[in-house]
Amino acid sequence: MIRAFALLGAMACPSAAAQSLPDRFMIDGVAADDVLNIRSGPSPSDDVVGTLGPFTLNVEVLDQRDGWAQVPTPEGWGWVSKRYLADNPWPENEVPRPLQCSGTEPFWTFSMYPRGTEYSELALNEPTPRVQTVVSETIAPKGFLIETQEGPTLTRTLMVDGRICSDGMSDRPFGMSATLFTQAPDGNYVQTGCCTMQVN
Numbered sequence: 001m002i003r004a005f006a007l008l009g010a011m012a013c014p015s016a017a018a019q020s021l022p023d024r025f026m027i028d029g030v031a032a033d034d035v036l037n038i039r040s041g042p043s044p045s046d047d048v049v050g051t052l053g054p055f056t057l058n059v060e061v062l063d064q065r066d067g068w069a070q071v072p073t074p075e076g077w078g079w080v081s082k083r084y085l086a087d088n089p090w091p092e093n094e095v096p097r098p099l100q101c102s103g104t105e106p107f108w109t110f111s112m113y114p115r116g117t118e119y120s121e122l123a124l125n126e127p128t129p130r131v132q133t134v135v136s137e138t139i140a141p142k143g144f145l146i147e148t149q150e151g152p153t154l155t156r157t158l159m160v161d162g163r164i165c166s167d168g169m170s171d172r173p174f175g176m177s178a179t180l181f182t183q184a185p186d187g188n189y190v191q192t193g194c195c196t197m198q199v200n
Contacts, residue, residue, distance in 0.1 A: 020142055021090065021162040022060040022175030024197060025069070028086035030054040038078035042068035049078040057088055058098070058197035062164070062175050072198065076171040095137045095144045096197055101158060101178040103193025104168060110158055110180060117148060119156065132156065143176075157181045165194035 030036050031054060038050035042065050050073040052059065059080075063070035068079045090096055095112060102109040107122035111129070118129035132148035135155075143161035150156065158180050165174040174194035181190050 022062055022197075023064075024088045024090055024096070025059045025061055025085040026088035027052055027054055027056040027059065027084055029084050036080055036084050038071060038073060038080055040078055042066060042070075042079045044081075046079070049073060049076065052080065058096070059085065059088070060175050060196065060198055061085070062173055072172050072174065072196065074170075074172065077173055093139055095139070095146060095160075099160070099195060099197055101160065101176075101180070101193055101195040102167070103178065103180070103191050108180070108191055108193070110156070110178070112146070117146075119148075119150065153185050155183045157183075160195050167194050 027036055030052075033054075035051035035053060036056075037048045038052065039046040040049050052071075059071055061069040061071060062077070064082065065079075067082050069082050069085060070077055070079055097112050097114050099112045100109065101111075109118075109120050109129075110132075111118045111120075112134075117132040117134055119132055120126070120129035124130075130150055132150055135147040135149050136145075137147075138145040143159065146158040146160075148156045148158070158178060160176050160178050162175065163177040165177040166172075167174065174196055176195035178193045178195045179190065180193070182188060
């Protein structure tokens with residue numbers, strides 16, 4: 001419990017790198033048989049670098065400029081017209097789902113879905129992710145603190161805060177950073193990574 005409060009306090013402390021969580025929108029006004037183009041710059045004449053479907057939810061907006069919104073793509077980022085975005089606000093007093101955090105060295109993924117929470121790690125070479133039981137969720141203005149239990153002796157504490165993050169492997173920017181603290185019988189360890197709501 002002391003560790004949880006310490007982490008939450010650190011999350012609330014302002015710093016030069018801190019910012020708010022990314023704004024969340026959904027696609028609106030795009031025909032069912034059409035797509036919204038993601039362009040390389042904030043202009044209709046810029047190249048198309050990706051698309052978003054007409055019913056896409058949880059669109060993360062990292063920046064805004066002259067009627068355009070910067071959004072991440074699988075391998076980078078681009079711009080969409082704000083006229084096709086409608087508010088899809090963060091839920092009050094709860095961690096949004098889906099939320100997926102991941103990192104490298106070793107490759108790991110911590111995923112929260114409406115159906116449940118999972119952890120997987122490439123080095124474990126397991127066919128299915130490990131089920132996590134959520135013990136608590138704590139909300140702060142610029143992030144979340146999630147505590148989970150995996151079996152009787154292993155716990156994980158995930159801290160998510162609103163800071164631009166890079167996975168070190170692609171040009172894609174993330175609007176949230178993650179620190180995952182695992183407390184296990186064979187030793188505790190810390191992993192870092194990035195988080196997104198735009199889960200494929």
